[in-house]
Amino acid sequence: MTIPLTTTKSEEIFAAAQKIMPGGVNSPVRAFKSVGGQPIVFERVKGAYAWDVDGNQYIDYVGSWGPAICGHTHPDVINALKEALEKGTSFGAPCVLENILAEMVIDAVPSVEMVRFVNSGTEACLSVLRLMRAFTGRDKLIKFEGCYHGHGDMFLVKAGSGVATLGLPDSPGVPKAVTISTLTAPYNDLEAVKELFNENPGEIAGVILEPIVGNAGFIPPDAGFLEGLRVLTKENGALLVFDEVMTGFRIAYGGVQEKFGVTPDLTTLGKVIGGGLPVGAYGGRRDIMSMVAPAGPMYQAGTLSGNPLAMTAGIKTLELLQKPGTYEYLDKITKKLSAGLLKIAKETGHAACGGQISGMFGLFFTEGPIHNYEDAKKSDLAKFSRFHRGMLERGIYLAPSQFEAGFTSLAHTDEDIDKTLAAAREVMSSL
Numbered sequence: 171m172t173i174p175l176t177t178t179k180s181e182e183i184f185a186a187a188q189k190i191m192p193g194g195v196n197s198p199v200r201a202f203k204s205v206g207g208q209p210i211v212f213e214r215v216k217g218a219y220a221w222d223v224d225g226n227q228y229i230d231y232v233g234s235w236g237p238a239i240c241g242h243t244h245p246d247v248i249n250a251l252k253e254a255l256e257k258g259t260s261f262g263a264p265c266v267l268e269n270i271l272a273e274m275v276i277d278a279v280p281s282v283e284m285v286r287f288v289n290s291g292t293e294a295c296l297s298v299l300r301l302m303r304a305f306t307g308r309d310k311l312i313k314f315e316g317c318y319h320g321h322g323d324m325f326l327v328k329a330g331s332g333v334a335t336l337g338l339p340d341s342p343g344v345p346k347a348v349t350i351s352t353l354t355a356p357y358n359d360l361e362a363v364k365e366l367f368n369e370n371p372g373e374i375a376g377v378i379l380e381p382i383v384g385n386a387g388f389i390p391p392d393a394g395f396l397e398g399l400r401v402l403t404k405e406n407g408a409l410l411v412f413d414e415v416m417t418g419f420r421i422a423y424g425g426v427q428e429k430f431g432v433t434p435d436l437t438t439l440g441k442v443i444g445g446g447l448p449v450g451a452y453g454g455r456r457d458i459m460s461m462v463a464p465a466g467p468m469y470q471a472g473t474l475s476g477n478p479l480a481m482t483a484g485i486k487t488l489e490l491l492q493k494p495g496t497y498e499y500l501d502k503i504t505k506k507l508s509a510g511l512l513k514i515a516k517e518t519g520h521a522a523c524g525g526q527i528s529g530m531f532g533l534f535f536t537e538g539p540i541h542n543y544e545d546a547k548k549s550d551l552a553k554f555s556r557f558h559r560g561m562l563e564r565g566i567y568l569a570p571s572q573f574e575a576g577f578t579s580l581a582h583t584d585e586d587i588d589k590t591l592a593a594a595r596e597v598m599s600s601l
Contacts, residue, residue, distance in 0.1 A: 241581025253341025316543025
């Protein structure tokens with residue numbers, strides 16, 4: 171049964187925000203433009219739940235877009251942060267916490283022999299791009315349509331995430347001289363990648379991709395795709411980069427590369443490794459990472475990089491994820507949610523497809539299957555908007571875009587999943 175959703179305070183705050191911030195937000199997808207209706211202004215979060223400024227409670231499947239894998243404001247993380255706060259928020263100097271988190275990342279992620287911490291996923295991807303070019307002496311890059319690697323100029327070519335959500339063309343303000351070196355291929359299309367290498371012999375620094383796409387909706391790799399990229403890059407003297415900002419420590423403790431057994435040359439990370447605080451990282455083979463200043467000539471720096479608060483939250487989060495049964499639990503509840511949504515869609519007469527791996531899932535309102543961004547764009551966006559609003563009114567907070575993956579956490583319970591599926595049945599029955 172629908173509970174009337176009072177959003178008076180959210181509306182007042184958002185109206186004020188629109189006068190002082192572009193679109194009223196600090197990240198575009200938050201504006202609810204692709205789903206319509208009023209954005210919800212959060213006041214607090216705890217575990218699997220969020221509360222807005224009007225007092226409405228939601229089961230949250232966004233999880234701060236991925237970092238809240240242990241649940242929001244986990245007491246172990248909060249207590250560790252309180253202790254760290256007393257010692258200072260930023261040093262601008264080395265601290266032992268950097269060593270501890272670096273060693274945890276290196277131990278966990280197969281490709282990482284050395285790591286550099288930064289402050290966001292965008293910063294990690296910008297830095298790794300410069301490193302790819304510095305190491306290979308080449309300028310060109312292959313990325314995949316619908317994959318999002320932050321808002322750097324070189325990456326805003328057929329990008330996913332908010333670019334896909336808002337239907338924006340390649341962004342104004344990005345010079346053609348910059349993007350001319352960005353080559354694109356459809357995700358899951360090895361032949362297209364092979365052709366790009368053939369057309370640009372000795373000119374491609376590397377291939378970067380989300381090994382599981384989450385910024386065009388949830389799209390897993392076809393059998394052999396990641397393995398094929400590994401072969402093609404080696405054959406052509408190019409580097410393979412996995413952007414695991416979203417999937418790192420979520421799909422498995424060692425990320426997609428552990429789950430699928432394919433080791434790239436370099437990896438970008440973020441989200442989970444900061445435990446909810448701003449963080450990013452890039453790492454990989456020792457010989458490549460040794461090019462980074464001050465060890466080598468490729469310059470990159472950051473005042474707040476490796477700050478003690480982000481390092482503390484990351485360390486504590488990874489400690490929690492090391493507990494036995496963590497990923498089995500995430501997989502179990504997410505499978506129940508994903509399978510339930512697809513079953514309900516079928517029973518209520520809707521074309522739908524989707525799936526999950528570990529604590530990441532997606533649902534498209536189209537018959538499918540979905541192999542790439544072009545397939546994802548065939549989804550019924552109007553139907554998704556109505557579904558999103560209906561779920562919101564029943565206390566279920568989903569990503570406000572057909573083109574964003576959803577996330578579960580260790581705090582989600584079977585009861586939460588049951589409530590979500592009951593709400594989905596009501597909404598899909600009325601669409």
